[in-house]
Every structure is written in structure tokens, then in C-alpha cells.
Amino acid sequence: MVIxxxxxxxxxxxxxxxxxxxxxxxxxxxxRILQLPPTLEPSRRWYYFIPSDGEPVKLVHRIESSTLxxxxxxxxxxxxxxxxxxKLWGLLRxxxxxxxxxxxxxxxxxxxxxxxxxxxxxxxxxxxxxxSADLVQEFEARWSDEQLQMHLEAGKLVDQVRREAFxxxxxxxxxxxxxxxxxxxxxxxxxxxxxxxxxxxxxNVSVNGNASNPHYEPARELCSPIQQDDLVLIDLWAKLIQPxxxxxxxxxxxxxxxxxxxxxxxxxxxxxxxxxxxxxxxxEKAAGIEPFAGYEVDDVARHYIEEQGFGEYFFHRTGxxxxxxxxxxxxxxxxxxxHDERRVIARTCFSIEPGIYLPxxxxxxxxxxxxxxxxxxxxxxxxxxxxxx
Numbered sequence: 327m328v329i330x331x332x333x334x335x336x337x338x339x340x341x342x343x344x345x346x347x348x349x350x351x352x353x354x355x356x357x358r359i360l361q362l363p364p365t366l367e368p369s370r371r372w373y374y375f376i377p378s379d380g381e382p383v384k385l386v387h388r389i390e391s392s393t394l395x396x397x398x399x400x401x402x403x404x405x406x407x408x409x410x411x412x413k414l415w416g417l418l419r420x421x422x423x424x425x426x427x428x429x430x431x432x433x434x435x436x437x438x439x440x441x442x443x444x445x446x447x448x449x450x451x452x453x454x455x456x457x458s459a460d461l462v463q464e465f466e467a468r469w470s471d472e473q474l475q476m477h478l479e480a481g482k483l484v485d486q487v488r489r490e491a492f493x494x495x496x497x498x499x500x501x502x503x504x505x506x507x508x509x510x511x512x513x514x515x516x517x518x519x520x521x522x523x524x525x526x527x528x529x530n531v532s533v534n535g536n537a538s539n540p541h542y543e544p545a546r547e548l549c550s551p552i553q554q555d556d557l558v559l560i561d562l563w564a565k566l567i568q569p570x571x572x573x574x575x576x577x578x579x580x581x582x583x584x585x586x587x588x589x590x591x592x593x594x595x596x597x598x599x600x601x602x603x604x605x606x607x608x609x610e611k612a613a614g615i616e617p618f619a620g621y622e623v624d625d626v627a628r629h630y631i632e633e634q635g636f637g638e639y640f641f642h643r644t645g646x647x648x649x650x651x652x653x654x655x656x657x658x659x660x661x662x663x664x665h666d667e668r669r670v671i672a673r674t675c676f677s678i679e680p681g682i683y684l685p686x687x688x689x690x691x692x693x694x695x696x697x698x699x700x701x702x703x704x705x706x707x708x709x710x711x712x713x714x715x
Contacts, residue, residue, distance in 0.1 A: 426448065
């Protein structure tokens, strides 16, 4: 356990404690941060309070009294709702400002885990609830050296599969037998399996108008052939099949045919340049050890696209945190879907992936940026030109 580190972080953030709460595994963050057994399946409410000073306290139901036995601290038990309430009030009385998996107005839904009723119950003890978002980032989103190495290894393999996928399309186009989006998707998944990679879903292989849907995924019964004069977008993400491995997540685009139409080339260059501007901003801030927030990175990319007259066609955030889940729990590069004011901290990774989605086609360009101690870097290959298929 990292109780001492958590207590140090609580003091730095001016907090008197961190209250973890769960019922039926509703808060996966709690299980990961507290390193609770993955087989644990509680059917009754439990609480674990880590004060900024002193011994942690567990509050568990008597019929599941061993639920938190893997954690240090004093144990309290309850049976009735009134006893639960009284003992919760007892452990929180006088604690002042405490953190919970809560986000004001659900601004950061990734950490907004407690329900409104639980928040009411906790506040009735006379404490103020503040968001644990920064604490979650510190104890959940930061990578170990081993995780960074697994990310880099996965990146080399995913980049290899991405090249092979475009080669597959090229081979079929030259032979006159057009491959479908779905067939390319299944090829990618097969290669992932062969290379020791895994993914939670996807990938996205889309042509023309389908590429204007950022979350499009082809299906066997609903997909398009990839033909001459088609724009192709491939968004693929995977991680090594190893414990605690983290994702690598990229998007590349290509064009099938002779010369690339000027309107497609123009949109690609705008998206690429917006991506590069946001990457430069993040890396320069990281190298200068200057604090910067996720929303600021989003602003850089978004303002560039707006200046080119395509702001209304860029309708998602610029990037997301990356971790053991492809959408991680660190700061997102977002000032659109939310105003993410969290500071980007060392040893975290995020995507930068601006896009422009027009009625006939869409283009997105995605890289991963890792921020270390006093530096930032793109962790894989970077697309500077449309893939000419």
C-alpha cells in the first residue's frame, strides 16, 4: 500500500482525508488505487478513510466483514442503516475538507463515481467534499518505467500492423479485388493476436463519409469496399498481453488512387499542422518544467483549426489520457467536452488527435505524447504526409 504517499499528497493539496466508497464494484478506481483483490465482489457498502495524519479506518458490513482485510487500519462494522450512518459520521466528524471520487457538475466524468445520495450522506457529517481528480491522476495515471517500455514496445508493433493494413489495401486495389473496411479491421485484429497484442474493441477502418464519424466501426453486414479514389482512415489501439500494460493509440489516413485531390490534401495539412502545434506546446512546456493544463493543449489545436475556417467541423476534444485503459484517468486535452483544468503531470501519457469531419470525408491525425521528468516526447511514428495507396 501507498498510505504514506497518499497522506503526503493530501497534505500538499490541503485536504484532511480521502474517503473511498463502493457498492457492487461501481468504482473501479478505488479497487485499482487501493490494490484490492480482483476477485472481490462485495454486495454491501464499504468505506475506507485515509486521513492526512493517523491511521486509516475501514467501515464494512458485518456479513462481509473481511472485505477490506487486505488494507491497513482500524476496522469498524455495521449492520443497520442507522448504525452505518452513525459510524460514518463518527469517522468523518471534524475532518473538514475531504476528497472523494466526485467531480463538480460532472465536469470530469472519469472520476465522478459517487452517487448524489452518498454525497448527501457524507456532507451531513459536516465535511466538505472536493474532487479526487488530481489525486487519482497521481496514484492511478502515472506510469512506471516498465509501463513506458511496454508502451514503446506495443507502439512498434501497432505501427507495423498499421503499415501492413495499408499495404493490404494497396495489394487488393492493384489486383482489382477491393477489400472491405470490415476485412481490413479483421486483418488488424488477427495480426494483433499473432503479435501478442490485445484491444478492448475496434479498430476503426473507414472510407469517405464513414470517416466523418469519429467512432465508426465496420461490421460484416454493414461496411464499405475500399476502392480507387477513396480516402481511408485507420484508427487502431492496442497493448501488450502482459499485466499492467498500457495502450498505444494512433490514427492515420491515406488516399487510394493517382493524384490526391487538393481539397483532401488541404484538410490533411490543416489537421497535421494543428496536431504539430499542440505537440510542440506540450513538449516545450514539459521541457521547461512549466505547469500546463489539458484545456490549454486543446486550445492550441482548436484555435488553429478555427483560424482556417473549419472550427465547426472539429467537434471532439483534442486528446485523452492513456493508461491501462485506452481512455485513462489522467488529464484530458479538452476544453470542448469539458474544461479540464488538471495539470499535466510527469510520467503520464495522452493522445493529441485533432480532426476535421466534412460531409464527404473526415481526417484525423493522432499521436501519443509522454511527459516525463523535464521532457516530453512523441512515442511512435508521426504521419506528415497522406499515405498514398
